[in-house]
Each structure stands twice: as C-alpha cells, then as structure tokens.
Amino acid sequence: MxxxxxxxxxxxxxxxxxxxxxxxxxxxxxxxxxxxxxxxxxxxxxxxxxxxxxxxxxxxxxxxxGERGTGGTGTAAHPIYMSRWIANSLFIGFATMLITVLLSAPAGYALSRLEFKGKDFLMTAILLIGFMPMTSKMLPLYRLGKILGLIDNLLGVAIVIASGTIPTQIWIIKGFFDHIPREIEEQAWICGCDYLATLFRVVLPAAGPGLAVVAFLSFLSGWGNFTVPLIMIYSEPLYPISLGLASIFVHNPGEIGLAIDYGSACALSVIYAIPPMVVYYIFREHLMKIRLGKIEIR
Amino acid sequence: MKRALIIVLVLVLLVGGIAAYYFLAPKPPEKVELTLFTKAGLWADFVRDSGAIERFKERMLKERNLEVEVKILTAPHKGYHEKLIATLAAGTVLDVFWVRPDMIPDMVEAGYLLDLTPYVEKWDEWGKFYEANKEMVTYNGKVYAVPNDAAIVMIYYRKDIFKKVGLPVPWQPKTWEDVLEAARIIKEKVPEVKAPLSPYYGGEIQIPIYSAGGTIYDPADGKFIVKSEEILFLFKVYYDAFYTYEVTPRELILEKWDTRKLFQEGKLAIMVDGTWCYSEKWGPGMAYEIPNREEVVGYAYIPGSGTPGAPDYVVAIRDYSWAIGANSKHPDLAFELLKELVKPDIMADWGYKTSHLVARSDAVIGDYAKDEFLKWNTEAMEKYGVAKPLALGARKYLSLLKETVEKELITAGKTPEECMEAFAAAVTKELGADAVKEKP
Amino acid sequence: MFSEIKNWVRVNVRNLTLTLFMIPALAILIIFQLIPTIWTIWISFTDMALIGKKFLNYSFIGLRNYIEAFSDSYFWLSMRVTLYYCLASLVIRFMLGLAAALYITSKKFKGKRIMAAVFLLPYIIPGAIHSYVWLSMLETDYGTVNRILVALNLPPQSWMYERLTESIIAINCWAGYALAMLVLVSALTSIPKEYYEISDIYGASKWFKFRKITLPLIKYPLILTLILIFKEDIDDFTYAYMFTGDTPYPDYRTEIIALYAYHKAFSDFELGFGCAIGFIIAIIVFIITLIQLKMGGI
Missing domain, CATH: 1.20.5 (Single alpha-helices involved in coiled-coils or other helix-helix interfaces)
Known part of the structure; x- marks a missing residue:
C-alpha cells in the first residue's frame, strides 16, 4: 500500500x-x-x-x-579569401572522413574477427600510440611532413588528422563489429558465398550505424581541427576556416591588431557550424536510432 | 672548290648568326622564387596591397633581367612566432620574414638569421633610420634585421578626471612622485575610479630603471646588472603604487584586468601603455571607442626619477622588423625586396593605417605627418627614445623581472629590498653567475 | 580429404585477407604517430632549445629534464590544477552525457530528434569558435552570465578570475559532453530488444535487466568513452590557453599540464623540457587507460 x-x-x-x-x-x-x-x-x-x-x-x-566591412577605419583582416576557406575546410573534412573510414573499418573488422596471440597488446598499443600531446609532436611532425612533401598540402593535412583519429575509430568500429553475430557471416560462408561478397553483402550493412558514427566523428575532427593546419599550411588561400578565424580574431593585448569585423567573423562562424549539422542530419538515423523504447535504466 | 667555299661561308654565317643572336638578342628573363613569411590578415594584406612587391618585380626585371615570384607564406597572429621558429628549426628556407627584435639574439645563436651588415653598409638609405631603431636590430655589432615600424610607451591620462579634481591639463609629470601624487588625489576625490593608476605595461616593465638613469646591461663587459640603486628604484616605484599610496589595486595585475577598457570607461585615470592604444583601442569604430577622444585622452612622457644624472624623460621603443633567413639561396635579392618593403611612402602608409610610428626620418610624410598624435609620438621617440639592449639573455632577464614584480611584490607583498634579492637570485640561477654583476 | 584441404585454404585466405586489412591503418599510424612520438621521446632526453645556442649544440642529458620537472614546485602546482580539472571534467561530462542519452532513449520525453540535435550543437560546432562565444558569456561587466545573474537579483561573479578554473571546466564540459552522449546512445540502441523481451517473459526485475543485460553490453563503450574523455581533457588546452595567454597566471590557476608543456616548449622555447612534460602526460594517460581497461575487463 x-x-x-x-x-x-x-x-x-x-x-x-x-x-x-x-x-x-x-x-x-x-x-x-x-x-x-x-x-x-x-x-x-x-x-x-x-x-x-x-x-x-x-x-x-x-x-x-570578399568586400571590406564598413565599421572602423580598418579591420584586422579583410574577407577576401573567406569563400576559399570554406571550400578548403570541406575538402579536409571529407578527405579525413574518407581516409578514416577506408582505413579503420577493415582494421576494426579484422581485429574483431581474427584471434591471435598479442591481440590485446596490439589493441592497447593502437589506442596509446598517439597519446603524446600534439604540441610536443609539432617539430617532428613538421620535419616528417617536409620530407614527405605534405607541407602546404590539404591532402597532407587530412592524412595527419586521420592518423590521429584512426586509433579511437578502430576501437569504436571494432565494438560495432563485435556486436554483429558471427553466425550470420559463417552461415553465408557455409552456403558457399565468396568471402569478400559476404563482407559486402552481409557484414557491412549490419555495421552501418558504426560506420556512420566513425564517418561523422572523423568528419568533425577534420572539419574543426586547428593545430594540424597551423603546423602544415602556409598560404592564406589554403587556410581552413579554423585558421582563417584565428587570423581575423586578434585578441592578444599589447600586440598590434585593428578592430575585428565581428559581423562577418560571426557570419563565417555560423557558416562554419552548418556543414557538421548537415552531416549530422544525413547520418542521424544511424547515429542513434531512437527506437529502443524498451530500455529502462532507472 | 667554289661549292666548298660557299658551304664554309654559309656555315660561318650560320654559326656567327647564332652566336650574334645568342650574345646580342635580349635574353629571356631567368626565373627565381622568393618566400616572404608574415602574419595572416592585416599584415599579409598590407604587403600585397602596398605595391612593394610589384615595384620590386619591375625593378628586378629591369636591372637584373630576373623574373622574380614572391610567394607570401603566413601564420595567424596567434601562434605566429611558434610557427616561425618551428619552420626555421625544421630547416625550411624562408627568404624574408617578420620578426620581433627581442628574439634576434636567440635566433642568431641558433643560426637562423643572415648577417645584414655588408648589405646595409652599401645601402645609402640606412643612414635615414633613427639611431635607436637601428640599435634595436644590432646584436654584437652586426645588423640582423631592418626595422619596419616602431611604437613608444608613454603615459595616458583622462583629461576629464584631471579637470574634475583640479589637476592641471595638459599635464606633464616631472618625477614619478608627481605621477603617484596625482593618482592619490584622484583616489581621494573620485571614488568611482576603480584604479587611479596602472603603473606599467607588461612588455616594458623595466622603464623605471631607465628613469633613474640606470640600465639593465653593461655592454662593456657583457654582464647583466642584477642589483643597483636603479633596480631598487623600480621596485620602490611599484611598491609605492601598490602599497604606500595604494593607487593601484593588486587585482589589476592578479586578475589581468583589461586596462584599456577601464580607461575607456573612466574607471582608470592614468595608465602606462603604448602608441597603438590611441587608435586601435579608442579610435573611431574600434572595440573600446572613446567618442570625444581628443578632449578626453591626454598623453605625457614617462618622467625621470628627478635624481641627479637621471634623464628628464624616458621613452621606451618597441618595434617589428624584417629579417632574412640564414639559408636563403638569394640573399641579395631578398635584401632588394626588403628595401622595397621599408620604402618611406610604404612605411608612412603602414604607420598611418595601423597607428604605428615610422622607423626612418624621411618617412614622416603624407597623412602620417598630418596626424597630431603620431607627430607627437615621433618627436618623443626622436628626442628621448632609448632602445632596450639587444643581448643574449635580455628576454629572460626581463621576463624574470616581470615575474618578480608580479609574484614577489604584488602577490606576496615583499619589500623592495627583498624583491631585489629574489630577483638577483633568480637571474643568477637562470643566466649563470658569470653573466651577472652588482652595481655599487 | 579434398574438402579438408579446401577448407584449410579458405581459412587461410580469410586470415590473410583479414591481416591485410590491418596493414594500411597500421602503416599510417606508424608513420604519422609512432615515429613522431619516438622522435619526441628522444628530444625529451636532450637539452634542445628551439632558439639560442642550445639549438645547434644540444647534448644528450639522460633523465635530467625529468628530474628537473619532478623537483620543480610549479610542475606539482600544475599537476594539482590538472587533477582538479580532469576529474571534474570527467565526472561532469560523463554525467551530462548520460543524462542526455537517457532523455534521448527514453520514451517519456517528446521531441527527441530536436533534443538530440540541440545536445549535439556545441560538439559539432568547431572549437575555433568556442573561445569568442564564451568570452561574450563570461566577461564581468557585459558578459551574458552576469547579466542574467543581475536580472535574477543574484550577485555577479568574477568568472574571469576568481572562478576561472571552474569557468574553463564549464566550457570544456559544454563543448564535450555530447561525445559521451553519442557513444552511450549508440550503445544503448544497439542492444537487441529481444534480450529484454525474453527476460520480460521470465519476469526479471528492472535492476536485474540493467545489471545482467544493459551493463555488460554497454560496458565496452562505457570504458571507451571514459578513456576518450580523459584523453581529450588532459591533452587539449585550448580553453585554458585562451584565458591565460602566453604567460601563466602568477598562481598557476589555469596551468593544466598540457598548457605547461606548451608554455615551456613554445614560450620559453625549452623544447627538451617541454617534450619531457609531454612524455610524462603520455605515461599518465597510459597508466590510467590500462587501469580503466583492466577494470572493464577488456
């Protein structure tokens, strides 16, 4: 009662x-x-x-x-390249997404299915391989980029960002593959399906949500990254938006810097925020399928 | 026989013609690429729009038959020096780059900078640059950069507050006591002023040492001075401001208050700051615009200590300059480009647009020469400007001085004598005992 | 006999294919993560500086950087700030993420799609914008937070100084809690609902279902989320940097360890020392990750 x-x-x-x-x-x-x-x-x-x-x-x-603003006698940057920055950021974002998905999905699948000695060690090593803070790695990374000809190169930026996102994405995607029962593919296999055909017809569709999460997260890290382009990009026409905004907003006290054109800077920021939302909108069904009414955790 | 002669003749003519063509005809210009590294936005835009590069290209084509391509490389303002140093450390070739002079000694020792002495000796316009500005780019007797602009540090004061409390306007303090006294009167009579005085600008904290006629470095034996009457004077001035007169609240430093904004709002009456504030912060359309700027903002020289041997006024100079990379493949071309970048008309244009001072006497022209404020600044720099010594370790020395003032004096509240002891110990530990000395 | 050979070939082809799947990802990781990391570790054993005489004439000094760091009182001050910052961020980000995930997956609350989009907004908006956005929030006189406080008749706070560390934590959590939400929602939704239906048939209690079905199945993403959050917090000093600038506060109130490493390497240009701090961070992350993995039984 x-x-x-x-x-x-x-x-x-x-x-x-x-x-x-x-x-x-x-x-x-x-x-x-x-x-x-x-x-x-x-x-x-x-x-x-x-x-x-x-x-x-x-x-x-x-x-x-790309016209100059009207407020003030002069502004810290004039928006001559802004539309190019948007294109560059889009390129970096999608290139990072493609590289990450193409590399981490097979690796995650292999790690999910293969059993071998030292697998746990390899998994931990993959997760820990990039755990040195980015700023400490700045000089070596720069020298490496120079040797490989990746300086002032948008694809190079995407590769380096992808190398940073791949470890966690491998872990995430492996989790998704672990959830797909092996019996499905074994059955397909026994039925005489070609191995790769099994992968493409059975496993990949089942891992769809996982791939969507990986694609979304890697797009975000490519689109929003600041440090890697700061190290590797030199020409203003090749700046992504993050670097461009840093060259517009000049805040350091005691240093030279004219008034900031807040209007166009905020407009650029709003534009900067839109593509991730669009990508989210495309993947939202996979990101979280709100169909599980049955789980009650309280 | 005849036929052979004709053949020989034709051959000779052919060879001669080709040779003549080769030697006499205009040669197609050789192609060269230079890189120029500067800050993105305002800075790079100015270089692009100023016309200096076009002039340089034209001149090179005419004088040396070279087709030069200037590639502008950039880094955002925030993180510029990190990127510059990392780029140079990785061994990348940068021909011309924008650099802060206080970094020069360290960069020279790391082998990044080209010695420009032989170039400036042959350059007739080098004599036009102000002595103090030249001093700021000369290290161990050698020139490593060419000044692009300058700025001075001075006292700004609110004329409206001064009139309210009956202080004279225009105002020119003769000693630091005058400054402190004025601040004390304001504190007494106008309680809504949150901070009567902001006694230093972080980048030029050493000014009172020069006010007392002292210096931080002795070029004769290459040693830094860690204890002297003048250094004690510096700590005393700051101690008086924070404790004896209580005209500067400690929170101003501890909480990193935005002094330019406080000044705009009339909550700060007297402040030590640089030329750039006047236009960049308080000018029309700027973040902290003061509408009737000419009536409200007064400016004065930073005074001496008043003791015998001390200067009447101290004007500290800051600036930026252009340097050439040590591994540049075309150093003479790079220097020709540099000459164009600091031409008087371009320098005056930059100074007027960004509220910076010119570094050469023949650049006081055009709009720049008509601006009252810039004129006053330029005269101050010409008359009283002192350059900070360019020595290895000076950057560290000054950052330790700032650290001592902020940690020992403001945070811990130690006396000037104790502060000087702590400062001497810190510098000795950092630079080594042979690099420092006491001045009796 | 024949079918045995055929099977053996098939298994080996499968294993070979799977191994080949891992190669590209591992290659990228080795080139762009492992090599710079080892390079950085090597630098940390030298007294290399980026400028001055020590750039050309640096020497191998063994563990001296590490000894210097451990005997430096500022290092420990910075560690204390880091501990506070990371612990608070970890707890708050995880709790907020969990709350958001529960809202999205529960059936009680309406408008889940819009809710999900709103919760994700700070996470998908690029970090380059966060600084300016929060500056407009926290400023003492004109900041939005204090204006709201004044409107509610509450005393305004000095967010930019006295509560600065807390402000930075708040920004960090604001920007990052959606990561936890994302992984948790994906995990919750990927549990096959048949499991619950079966247990319903047997009349299992909610607690039993949570303990025996939900928890084991979301444990893996849970641990991964915690590791990701911790790594991000200790690694990323963007927010601390933007409220600190090029020199630390006299009392090191914002000097989290990554920022300390950055200041050492790029404001004081003592690269060797900065890299040593970077390596110390990597070791801390390493140990804590291992503990978390062990606790998760992965």
Missing part, C-alpha cells in the same frame, strides 16, 4: 525533476550560442551580446563577395 502511494507521488515528481534538468541542460547548451547567431545578423556587432535595432544579411554577403 505504502509502496503504491509512494509510486503515485514519485513518478510524476521524477518526471518534473526530469523536465527541470532538461531545461537547465538546454539553457547551458544554447545560451552561449545566442551571441554568435545574433551578432551574425547585426550590422554593428561587438564582442558582447547586444540586441540589434535592425537585422542585416550583409555580413553573410561579405563572406562570399
């Missing part, structure tokens, strides 16, 4: 608490972005949040036409 009363009181209040937490989480997630989106449409935006009197699309137009 007491249990029943407790239940009738507790369930709705749990839900209420759930909604409160949900609201707080929403506020925490979204408030910082308000400034970005408002300033992108503000003709005279500044570093802090202010509600504009009028709304304009000029900032976005400037990103693509």
């Amino acid at each position: 007491a249990k029943k009363i407790l239940k009738t009181i507790a369930e709705p209040s749990f839900t209420a608490i759930g909604y409160v937490i949900l609201f707080l989480l929403f506020a925490y997630t979204l408030t910082p972005l308000v400034w970005l989106f408002i300033t992108a449409f503000n003709p005279r935006g500044g570093p802090y949040l202010e509600i504009p009197k009028e709304i304009t699309l000029d900032n976005f137009i400037r990103v693509f036409t």
Whole structure:
C-alpha cells in the first residue's frame, strides 16, 4: 500500500525533476550560442551580446563577395579569401572522413574477427600510440611532413588528422563489429558465398550505424581541427576556416591588431557550424536510432 | 672548290648568326622564387596591397633581367612566432620574414638569421633610420634585421578626471612622485575610479630603471646588472603604487584586468601603455571607442626619477622588423625586396593605417605627418627614445623581472629590498653567475 | 580429404585477407604517430632549445629534464590544477552525457530528434569558435552570465578570475559532453530488444535487466568513452590557453599540464623540457587507460 502511494507521488515528481534538468541542460547548451547567431545578423556587432535595432544579411554577403566591412577605419583582416576557406575546410573534412573510414573499418573488422596471440597488446598499443600531446609532436611532425612533401598540402593535412583519429575509430568500429553475430557471416560462408561478397553483402550493412558514427566523428575532427593546419599550411588561400578565424580574431593585448569585423567573423562562424549539422542530419538515423523504447535504466 | 667555299661561308654565317643572336638578342628573363613569411590578415594584406612587391618585380626585371615570384607564406597572429621558429628549426628556407627584435639574439645563436651588415653598409638609405631603431636590430655589432615600424610607451591620462579634481591639463609629470601624487588625489576625490593608476605595461616593465638613469646591461663587459640603486628604484616605484599610496589595486595585475577598457570607461585615470592604444583601442569604430577622444585622452612622457644624472624623460621603443633567413639561396635579392618593403611612402602608409610610428626620418610624410598624435609620438621617440639592449639573455632577464614584480611584490607583498634579492637570485640561477654583476 | 584441404585454404585466405586489412591503418599510424612520438621521446632526453645556442649544440642529458620537472614546485602546482580539472571534467561530462542519452532513449520525453540535435550543437560546432562565444558569456561587466545573474537579483561573479578554473571546466564540459552522449546512445540502441523481451517473459526485475543485460553490453563503450574523455581533457588546452595567454597566471590557476608543456616548449622555447612534460602526460594517460581497461575487463 505504502509502496503504491509512494509510486503515485514519485513518478510524476521524477518526471518534473526530469523536465527541470532538461531545461537547465538546454539553457547551458544554447545560451552561449545566442551571441554568435545574433551578432551574425547585426550590422554593428561587438564582442558582447547586444540586441540589434535592425537585422542585416550583409555580413553573410561579405563572406562570399570578399568586400571590406564598413565599421572602423580598418579591420584586422579583410574577407577576401573567406569563400576559399570554406571550400578548403570541406575538402579536409571529407578527405579525413574518407581516409578514416577506408582505413579503420577493415582494421576494426579484422581485429574483431581474427584471434591471435598479442591481440590485446596490439589493441592497447593502437589506442596509446598517439597519446603524446600534439604540441610536443609539432617539430617532428613538421620535419616528417617536409620530407614527405605534405607541407602546404590539404591532402597532407587530412592524412595527419586521420592518423590521429584512426586509433579511437578502430576501437569504436571494432565494438560495432563485435556486436554483429558471427553466425550470420559463417552461415553465408557455409552456403558457399565468396568471402569478400559476404563482407559486402552481409557484414557491412549490419555495421552501418558504426560506420556512420566513425564517418561523422572523423568528419568533425577534420572539419574543426586547428593545430594540424597551423603546423602544415602556409598560404592564406589554403587556410581552413579554423585558421582563417584565428587570423581575423586578434585578441592578444599589447600586440598590434585593428578592430575585428565581428559581423562577418560571426557570419563565417555560423557558416562554419552548418556543414557538421548537415552531416549530422544525413547520418542521424544511424547515429542513434531512437527506437529502443524498451530500455529502462532507472 | 667554289661549292666548298660557299658551304664554309654559309656555315660561318650560320654559326656567327647564332652566336650574334645568342650574345646580342635580349635574353629571356631567368626565373627565381622568393618566400616572404608574415602574419595572416592585416599584415599579409598590407604587403600585397602596398605595391612593394610589384615595384620590386619591375625593378628586378629591369636591372637584373630576373623574373622574380614572391610567394607570401603566413601564420595567424596567434601562434605566429611558434610557427616561425618551428619552420626555421625544421630547416625550411624562408627568404624574408617578420620578426620581433627581442628574439634576434636567440635566433642568431641558433643560426637562423643572415648577417645584414655588408648589405646595409652599401645601402645609402640606412643612414635615414633613427639611431635607436637601428640599435634595436644590432646584436654584437652586426645588423640582423631592418626595422619596419616602431611604437613608444608613454603615459595616458583622462583629461576629464584631471579637470574634475583640479589637476592641471595638459599635464606633464616631472618625477614619478608627481605621477603617484596625482593618482592619490584622484583616489581621494573620485571614488568611482576603480584604479587611479596602472603603473606599467607588461612588455616594458623595466622603464623605471631607465628613469633613474640606470640600465639593465653593461655592454662593456657583457654582464647583466642584477642589483643597483636603479633596480631598487623600480621596485620602490611599484611598491609605492601598490602599497604606500595604494593607487593601484593588486587585482589589476592578479586578475589581468583589461586596462584599456577601464580607461575607456573612466574607471582608470592614468595608465602606462603604448602608441597603438590611441587608435586601435579608442579610435573611431574600434572595440573600446572613446567618442570625444581628443578632449578626453591626454598623453605625457614617462618622467625621470628627478635624481641627479637621471634623464628628464624616458621613452621606451618597441618595434617589428624584417629579417632574412640564414639559408636563403638569394640573399641579395631578398635584401632588394626588403628595401622595397621599408620604402618611406610604404612605411608612412603602414604607420598611418595601423597607428604605428615610422622607423626612418624621411618617412614622416603624407597623412602620417598630418596626424597630431603620431607627430607627437615621433618627436618623443626622436628626442628621448632609448632602445632596450639587444643581448643574449635580455628576454629572460626581463621576463624574470616581470615575474618578480608580479609574484614577489604584488602577490606576496615583499619589500623592495627583498624583491631585489629574489630577483638577483633568480637571474643568477637562470643566466649563470658569470653573466651577472652588482652595481655599487 | 579434398574438402579438408579446401577448407584449410579458405581459412587461410580469410586470415590473410583479414591481416591485410590491418596493414594500411597500421602503416599510417606508424608513420604519422609512432615515429613522431619516438622522435619526441628522444628530444625529451636532450637539452634542445628551439632558439639560442642550445639549438645547434644540444647534448644528450639522460633523465635530467625529468628530474628537473619532478623537483620543480610549479610542475606539482600544475599537476594539482590538472587533477582538479580532469576529474571534474570527467565526472561532469560523463554525467551530462548520460543524462542526455537517457532523455534521448527514453520514451517519456517528446521531441527527441530536436533534443538530440540541440545536445549535439556545441560538439559539432568547431572549437575555433568556442573561445569568442564564451568570452561574450563570461566577461564581468557585459558578459551574458552576469547579466542574467543581475536580472535574477543574484550577485555577479568574477568568472574571469576568481572562478576561472571552474569557468574553463564549464566550457570544456559544454563543448564535450555530447561525445559521451553519442557513444552511450549508440550503445544503448544497439542492444537487441529481444534480450529484454525474453527476460520480460521470465519476469526479471528492472535492476536485474540493467545489471545482467544493459551493463555488460554497454560496458565496452562505457570504458571507451571514459578513456576518450580523459584523453581529450588532459591533452587539449585550448580553453585554458585562451584565458591565460602566453604567460601563466602568477598562481598557476589555469596551468593544466598540457598548457605547461606548451608554455615551456613554445614560450620559453625549452623544447627538451617541454617534450619531457609531454612524455610524462603520455605515461599518465597510459597508466590510467590500462587501469580503466583492466577494470572493464577488456
């Protein structure tokens, strides 16, 4: 009886608490972005949040036409290359995605299916191989890139970023392959299917969500990476957006730097945020299939 | 016989013609590529738009029959020096690059920089550069870079606050006591001023040593001075500001307050800062715009200590310069490019656009010469400018000085004497006992 | 007999194919991760500096960098900050990620797709933007947070100084909790629902289902998430750097260990020492990863 009363009181209040937490989480997630989106449409935006009197699309137009802003006598950078930066970032993002998926999926599958001595060691080694902080590796990486001719080369940037994402992606994809029952492919195999045909017809479709996660995460790391292009890219027409933004926002006190054109910088940032969302939208079905109503963890 | 003669004649004519053509006809220009490394954005844009590279190309084609291609390489402002050093350390060839002069000694010792002395000796325009600016790029008697711009550090003050409390405007303090006293009056009468005085700019913390007529480095024996009356004077000035007069709240340093913004809001009355603030921070359209800037912002020289032997005023210079890589394959071409980059009209244009000072006397022209503020700055630099000594270890010495002021004096609240002891110990430990000395 | 040989050939062909699958990924990892790492470790045993006389005339000094680091009081100060930062980030990121994942997979709350997109927003927006966005939030006088606090009649806080470490943790968690969410949601949704249906038939309790079905099946991604989060936190100093600049605060309040390594290698240009700190970080990550793997029984 007491249990029943407790239940009738507790369930709705749990839900209420759930909604409160949900609201707080929403506020925490979204408030910082308000400034970005408002300033992108503000003709005279500044570093802090202010509600504009009028709304304009000029900032976005400037990103693509490469005209100078009107505010101030001079701005830290003029947006001459901005549209190229977007193309470069897209290239790096998709190249990283392709390289990572093409290399880590087979490796993850092999590690999932093969049994050999020292497999645990190899798995741990793969995970730990890149655990030296990036900044410490800067000089060796630069020299290596120079030897291999990858300096000032977008493909080189993608390869180096991919080499950093591959270890964790191998682990993630291996987890997905582990979940695919071996019996499926063994049956197909016994039925006389060619081995590779089995892979493409049976295993790959089953690993779809895993591949989507890997593709999405590697696209993100390629698209958003700052350190690797900072080391390897020299020409402004080859900058990705991350480097470009760093050359627009000049904040260091005591150093030279003219006013920042916040409007076009925020517009570029908004544009910068869109492709990951599109890629997310494409993969969302695979990323998390919201069909498991049956799991209740509470 | 006749036929043979004709054949010989034809052959001779042919060979002669080819030879004549080869020697007399205009040669197709040889192709060369130079690399120029600078900061992305404003800096690289200026180089591209200034016309210096076009002029250089034209001149090379005319004078040397060379078709030169200048490739502009860049790094974002944040992380520029890291990338420059990493690039040079990896052995990449950079012909011309933008460099901060206080890095020169360390970069020379690492073998990155080309000695430009033979080039500037043959360059008639080198004499036009200000002595102090030349000093800032000369290390061990050799020139390693050519100054591109300059800036000075001075005292800014709020004229409106000064008028409110009855202090004279325009104002020119004669000693540091004048500065502290003015700040004390403001603290007493205008309580809404959060910080009456910001006594130093982090990059030029050594100024009071020069105010007292001292120096940090003795070029005669190549030793750094770690204990002297003048260094004690520096710690005393800062101690007075933070504790005796209490005109600078410790949080200003500890919390890294944005002094330029406080000044804009009138919450900071007197501050030591550089030329660039006037336009870059408070100018029209800038982040901390002060609308009636001319009526509100006053500027004055940093005073001497008032003791005999001390200078009347101290003007510390900062600047940027162009250097040539030691492994450059075409050093003379690179120097020709460098000459174009620092031509008077281009330098004046850069100075006017970015609120920096020119480094040569014949560049005070055009819009630059018409600007009141820049004119005042240029005169100050010409009259009182002192260059920081360019010596191996000076960068470390100054960063230790800043560290001592911030850790020992401001954070721990030690007395000037204790601070000097701590500073001397730190420098001796870092640079070695043979590199330092005490001045009686 | 014939079929045995045929089978033997098939098994070996399969194993060979699988081994070949691993080669490209391993090659990329060795070239772009292992070689720079070993190179960096070698540098850490020298007194190489990037500028000054020590660039050309450096010498092998054995363990002296490490001894110097361990006897340096600033190193330990930095370790303390790191411990606080990493532990707080790990817990908060994981809890937020778990909460978000539960919202998305539960059936009670409406609008899951939009919720998922919102939760992912900070994670998919590139890091180059985060700094400026949060600067507009945290500034003492004009920052959005303090303006909200004032509007709610609460005392404004000094986010940029007194609570700086906490601010940085908040930014880090904001940017990163979606990673935990992503992996957890994928894991939760990949559990075949038949398992629960079967256990429902036997009348198993919720706790039993969680302990015997959910936990074992999500343990692997769980451990992986923790490792990923920890690695990111200890490795990435972007947020600490943007609120610190080129010199540390006098009391090292933001100087997490990766930032300390960076300051040593690129502000003081003591590359050997910086690389030694980098290697110490790698060893810490190594040990903690091993502990986590052992605890997970992987």
